[in-house]
Amino acid sequence: MSGSVRNSAISWIAVDWGTTHLRAWAMDAAGEVLAEASSADGMGALTRDGFEPALVRLIDGWLSDGVRLPVIACGMVGSRQGWVEAPYRAVPCRAEAGAPVTVETRDSRLSVHVIPGVMQPEPPDVMRGEETQIAGFLAANEGWDGVVCLPGTHTKWAHLSAGEIVSFQTFMTGDLFAAIAGHTVLRHSVTTDSWDTEAFEEAVADAISRPEKLAARLFGLRAAGLLHGRDGASATAALSGYLIGAELAAARPYWLGQQVAVIGASKVAAHYAAALANQGVSANILSAQEAVLRGLAAHLDQVKATT
Template sequence: MAIRAEWIAVDWGTSNLRAFAMRGETVLAEATSDHGMSRLEKPEFGPALMALIGDWLGEGVTDVVACGMVGARQGWAEAPYSAVPSAPLAGNAVLVGGTDARVRVFIVPGLKQEKPADVMRGEETQVAGFLAKNPNWDGVICLPGTHTKWVHVSADEVVSFRTFMTGEMFALLSKASVLQHSVGEGWDEAAFEDGLSTTLSRPESIGAELFGIRANDLLNATPAAAGRARLSGLLLGAELAAARPYWLGQNIAVIGDAKLSEIYAKALKTQGGFVSVANCQEMTIAGLAAARNLLG
C-alpha cells in the first residue's frame, strides 16, 4: 500500500538528508540519503529532495518543513537567524521559491547571539521539540556533536547559548595531528575518566596533557584504545570546565546521538548534575511539527 504523507518533516544537515512522511505527529515512513548541504549546488537541492520524497506525494500540494544547514547562506535558501533571547522558533519559516508544484518547502531559521558571538542552525528545532514535550521546563539543554551547544532555557525561551568545537577537535587531533599515531579504535574507561578529571580540575593543562598521550605511547607503549579514550576525556573535561556556569546547579537535558549523549550524561552525573537524556530524532520531529503549526 502506497504511503501518502499529510506533510513531510526534513532534517537536512551538512552531510545527510533525512525525510519523514508524517500524519499529524506520527511518522509513517522515513528515508535517508547522503545528499547533505555540502554535496549540493543550489539547483541540485530540489531534485535531491524530490528523489527522496516523491513516492509519498498524492493529489494536491504537500507542505515540507525543513531545518538544518539547508537554510544556511550556502544552502538552498537562506533562513536568517533570529536573535536571542527568544523562543526557539521565533523567526518566520522561509518559503523556498521555484520548487516542484507538488510541494511547498519551508525552512526553519536558526538562532544567533550577538555577544559573545554565536550561532546555531538545526539545534533550535530540537530545543523546540524538547520544550513541546516538556512544558514549563527550565534549565540547560546540551546538544553534543561536532559543535556541541549549551543552551540556557527559561520561560520557553532560549536565553543564551555557547558552542564548543569539541567533536571537531577530537576528529582533527585523532586524524591530522601527531596523536594520530597513538589514537586507535576501542575504549578504555579508566583512561577516559582520568582524562576527564584532569582537565575538569585543571583545564589550562590541556595542551601539555594532549602531548602526553603521544609521549606515553612512545615510552610506555600505551594501547591505542587508551589513547583514544584519554583524548576524549581530556577534551570533554575542558569543555565541561568552561561550560560550568551553564550546567552547575541546573536541570540538564542532553539531546544527541545515543552513545555520545550517554558519555556526556555520565560525565555530568559524576559532577552531581541532574541529567536526563532525550532522543535527538524524536526531538527534531517534534520541533518540525511545532514549526508546521506556526505556518500561515
C-alpha cells in the same frame, strides 16, 4: 527508506538538513514516523540549484501526482550557502516562534518551508537546527527551566527560561576530536572504535581540574603509546575525555547548580551525561531524532495555514 508506506497516509515530511547529511521522515497526521530516508547530500556538497533535486531523489517514492505535501526543514539548508537564507532571530526568543521561510520549487508536489536559526549578538554566536531540537525538548517538557547541552560537531550549551532561549555558547569539541584524531600525530594512537570507560572518566576529571594542561596531556597520549603500550581504546576514550572535560570547565557557568538535559545521538549523549555525573550533575537525555521531529511538528499548523 525503512519499509514501504502508503502515500495516502503521509500528511507531511520532516527534514533535518545539515552540512554533511540530509535526513527525511514521512509523517502521518498523528505525528508518527511512517518511513525514513537519508543521504550524504548535505549542504556542503550542494550548489543552490542542487537542493531540490537532492530532496526529490530522496523522497520521490513518498510523493503523489496532484498532492502537494508540506515539507518542514531545519538546519544548514537555511544558511547563507543553503537553499534559501532563513534570517536569524536574536536571543532571547522562543525556540519555536520563528516563521519558516517558504522556498519556491519547480516540483508541484512540494511545499517547502525552512525554519530560521537563532543568533546571539554578544558574545557572537549562531545556531541552525539546534533551535528546532530545543523546541522539541520544550514541547515534551513544558515549563522546564535550566540548561540544555546539544553535543555534536559544534556542541551547544543553551540557557532556557520561561520557554525562551536566553543565551547560548558553542564549542568546537567534535571538530577538534576529528581533526586531532585524523590529522595529527595522535592518528597513530587513536585507532579503534572500542572504549575504555575508566580512561574517559580520568581524563574528564583531569581536564576539568587542569584545563590549562590540555595540549600537554594530548601529546602524553602519544608518548604513553610509545613507551608503555597504551592501547587504542584507552587513547580514544582519553582524547574524548580531555576535550569534553575542557569544554565542561569552560561551560561551568551553564551547568553548575542548574537543571541539565542532554539532547543528542545516544552514544555521544551518554558520554556527556557520564562526564556530568562525575561532577555530581544528573542530566536528562533526549534523543536528537525525537527532539527534532517534535520541534519540526511545532511549526506544522503555521505551515499548513500558508499552503
